[in-house]
Amino acid sequence: MSEPLTGLLDPTRILFDLQRGNEIAQRFSGCLEPEEIARQLTNGLVETFGCAFARLWLLESDQSALRLVASSGMYTNTDGFFSRVPMGAYKVGKIAQNRVSFLSNDLPAEPWVGNREWAIANGIRGFAGYPLTAQDRVIGVLATFSRTPLAPEFLEILQTLCTITAISLATALRYQQEKQCWQASPKVAFSALSLSDQLAGVLHSARLTLVGTEQPLPVPLAYLFLHTASILHSIQCTYCRLIYKESMVCLEAIVPTFALTEQSPESWIKAIFRDIRLTVATHGGELQTQASGDRQAMQVILKLPYWLAEPIGFVEIQCRAIALQFAFTQLANLAGLQVWYGNSNAEIPLITDDETCLTANRRVLWVHQKHQPLPKGIKAKVDLSTPPEALQEAYLAIKANKPWGIETRSNEPQVLSDRELEILTLLTQGLRDRDIADRLIISESTVKFHMNNVLSKLKARTRYQAIHLALVNGWI
Structure with a gap:
C-alpha cells in the first residue's frame, strides 16, 4: 500500500463521523428484513460518507457462497458477475472465509485486483472489506469503494457500523427463519429457547x-x-x-x-x-x-x-392497515384466541376490514369504522373500542352462526345476549359497574361496552329506560 491507513485520530472528526454513523444505524433500527437493512447501510455509506459504491453480501444457508443483496452508488444491480461469490473465492469470499478485514488506499496496485484498468479509469483508490460476524459466526461481507483515500476516522466508524449491522442482520435472519416455521404450522413454537435465553444471545455484552x-x-x-x-x-x-x-x-x-x-x-x-x-x-x-x-x-x-388464558380457538386476521393488523392481533391474544398464520382456511373465523377477503359462508368479524356501511351478509362487527372479553363473546357467537354487535333494522327491540341480560339483572340489584365487573370477573370497561350495546339495541336513552323495557318484556 502506498498510503498507511493508521495514524493519530482526530477526536473532533471522530465525534462528527460517529454522529453520521449513528444516523445511518437509525435507518434500520428495529427492521426485520435483511435485504432492507443491507440497502439502508449501503445507501447511507454512499449518501453520507461519499463512497463511490458500497455492496453487501449475505452468506447463504448452506454456507457455500455469498449472495449480493444490496449495492448502492456507481452500481445498483445485484444480479451481475459478483451476485454470487463462492466461499473463499475472490477477495470477498476470502474475507468471509478467513474472517479478516482488508483495507487499502491504493486499490489499482493490489495484486488480487482482476481489472486494474477499471479501477484506474474510475479513479477508485480506497477499498475496505469487513466480515460481518455475530455470535462467532460470519453472516456476510461489506465492501466499500472510494475515490479518495479512506481516513482512519472513517474506518473506525465503519467498523462500529459493521458490528451494529451484523447484530441487526442476525436478529432479522433469525426472525425470518422462525417466521417460516410458525407460518407453516401455527402449532409449532417459534423457538425452543425461552425469551430470556434469546435476549441473552442478543445482549451478550x-x-x-x-x-x-x-x-x-x-x-x-x-x-x-x-x-x-x-x-x-x-x-x-x-x-x-x-x-x-x-x-x-x-x-x-x-x-x-x-x-x-x-x-x-x-x-x-x-x-x-x-x-x-x-x-x-x-x-x-x-x-x-x-x-x-x-x-x-x-x-x-x-x-x-399479556394474558395467559387457554386459547379457545383459532382466528385469522387480515386488515388493510398494519396498525389495525397489530392492534387486533394483540386484542385476539388478550381474548384467548390463537392467531392463524397458515394458508387461509374457510373453517376459521376471520377478522377483517377488507371486502376482497369476504367469501360465501365465511364467518366474519367485520372491523367497523365510522361512516362505513356494513358489507352484505355481515353478522358481527367489532372495532378498536371492543375489549378482549367482548371479542371473545363475538367469536363464540359467530362460531355458533349467531349475530353479534349488529344493530336492529326493524322497530322491534333486538333480543339481548346472555351477558347483557346478566349485567342488566345485576343493575336492578343496585350494583355499580365496578361491582358488576368484580362479580363477573371482567373489566369495568367491558361492563360499559355491554351497556352501550344494550342502549343501542333497545333504543333507550338511559339505563333506567333499558331496565324498564327488559322488565316489561319479561327478559329479567
Whole structure:
C-alpha cells in the first residue's frame, strides 16, 4: 500500500463521523428484513460518507457462497458477475472465509485486483472489506469503494457500523427463519429457547437478570422484545432486567450517554426508538425513557401486557392497515384466541376490514369504522373500542352462526345476549359497574361496552329506560 491507513485520530472528526454513523444505524433500527437493512447501510455509506459504491453480501444457508443483496452508488444491480461469490473465492469470499478485514488506499496496485484498468479509469483508490460476524459466526461481507483515500476516522466508524449491522442482520435472519416455521404450522413454537435465553444471545455484552416466573408469550410480543434488545445492544446497553408480572412483562435497561456532546440524552434516545414506539403502542404497551440524575445514563423501560388464558380457538386476521393488523392481533391474544398464520382456511373465523377477503359462508368479524356501511351478509362487527372479553363473546357467537354487535333494522327491540341480560339483572340489584365487573370477573370497561350495546339495541336513552323495557318484556 502506498498510503498507511493508521495514524493519530482526530477526536473532533471522530465525534462528527460517529454522529453520521449513528444516523445511518437509525435507518434500520428495529427492521426485520435483511435485504432492507443491507440497502439502508449501503445507501447511507454512499449518501453520507461519499463512497463511490458500497455492496453487501449475505452468506447463504448452506454456507457455500455469498449472495449480493444490496449495492448502492456507481452500481445498483445485484444480479451481475459478483451476485454470487463462492466461499473463499475472490477477495470477498476470502474475507468471509478467513474472517479478516482488508483495507487499502491504493486499490489499482493490489495484486488480487482482476481489472486494474477499471479501477484506474474510475479513479477508485480506497477499498475496505469487513466480515460481518455475530455470535462467532460470519453472516456476510461489506465492501466499500472510494475515490479518495479512506481516513482512519472513517474506518473506525465503519467498523462500529459493521458490528451494529451484523447484530441487526442476525436478529432479522433469525426472525425470518422462525417466521417460516410458525407460518407453516401455527402449532409449532417459534423457538425452543425461552425469551430470556434469546435476549441473552442478543445482549451478550450486557448483564441480563430474570425476575419472576417466565411465561410463554405470543410471537409478536416476543419479537418486539428481541427488536428492542437488538437496538439496546447497538447503543452499548450495560444492564437489563426481564420482569414477569401478573399481566405485564417488562424489559428494563441502562444505556450510557456520557459520550454525547452535541445532543441531549432525551432527544438522542427518543430518535433511536422512534420507529418502534408505534408498534409498542399498537400492542397496548408503553416505552418509557428517563435520564439519570447525573445525565450519564438513560433508563429504558418497555412494558407489554399479556394474558395467559387457554386459547379457545383459532382466528385469522387480515386488515388493510398494519396498525389495525397489530392492534387486533394483540386484542385476539388478550381474548384467548390463537392467531392463524397458515394458508387461509374457510373453517376459521376471520377478522377483517377488507371486502376482497369476504367469501360465501365465511364467518366474519367485520372491523367497523365510522361512516362505513356494513358489507352484505355481515353478522358481527367489532372495532378498536371492543375489549378482549367482548371479542371473545363475538367469536363464540359467530362460531355458533349467531349475530353479534349488529344493530336492529326493524322497530322491534333486538333480543339481548346472555351477558347483557346478566349485567342488566345485576343493575336492578343496585350494583355499580365496578361491582358488576368484580362479580363477573371482567373489566369495568367491558361492563360499559355491554351497556352501550344494550342502549343501542333497545333504543333507550338511559339505563333506567333499558331496565324498564327488559322488565316489561319479561327478559329479567
